[in-house]
Amino acid sequence: MTEIRLATNRDGDQISDLIAKVFAEYPGCVFDRAAEFPELDAIADDFAPQGAIWVAENADGQIIGCLGIKLSDDQTVAELHKVYLDKSSRGQGLAQRLLAHARDWLLAQYPACQELVLWTDTRFVAGHHFYRKCGFIETGQTRTLDDLSKSAELAFRAEPAMVLAAA
Structure with missing residues (x-):
């Protein structure tokens, strides 16, 4: 069983x-x-105090997914970060479970939040779907990052209450 x-x-x-x-x-x-990822040295602290990150852990204690949210200073916009899922765990509803966990937390903790946004690499086509x-x-x-991967990213948005409504 996978624990979030x-x-x-x-x-x-x-x-x-x-x-x-x-x-x-x-x-x-x-x-x-x-x-490019020094925040991983203190990942929970990086998301605090106006945000959180969740992990999905398999029965062997291995992290097979993660998803984080950070809030804007005025708490009206939340941004998804670090949305990753192990290839062997895709297509089984785990990403939806992680997103639902984060959405429910967001709606309960930050009811004034009006928008959920994310940026995703143009290469992550399955993620866009x-x-x-x-x-x-x-x-x-769109935006281009000054990173080692020369990433180009696309922006997505949703109202928090509408996330997963159609899934």
Whole structure:
């Protein structure tokens, strides 16, 4: 059975391994923890106090998924971060469960939040399909990051209460 729980700072190494595995699936995606992911050294602290990150852990204690949310200063906009799922766990509803956990937490803790946004690499096409299926709409905004992967990203948005309504 897969357990979804709040991440702790001790989870940084396993989250790092998960992200590295996902990046390895895509040509040109470079994972360099020290250079671009230093927050993994204290991942729970990075999301506090106006945010949280959850992990999905299998029966063997391995982290096979993660998803985090950070709130804007005025608490009206939340942004998804670190949405990753091990390839062997995809297509089984785990991503929806993680997203539902985060959405329910967001609606309970930050009822004034009006918008849930995310940025996703243009190469993560399966992720784009997942977000659309869960009620997110592509905004048409794009951005290019100054990272090792030379990432181009697309923006998506949704009203928190509408996320997963159609899934």
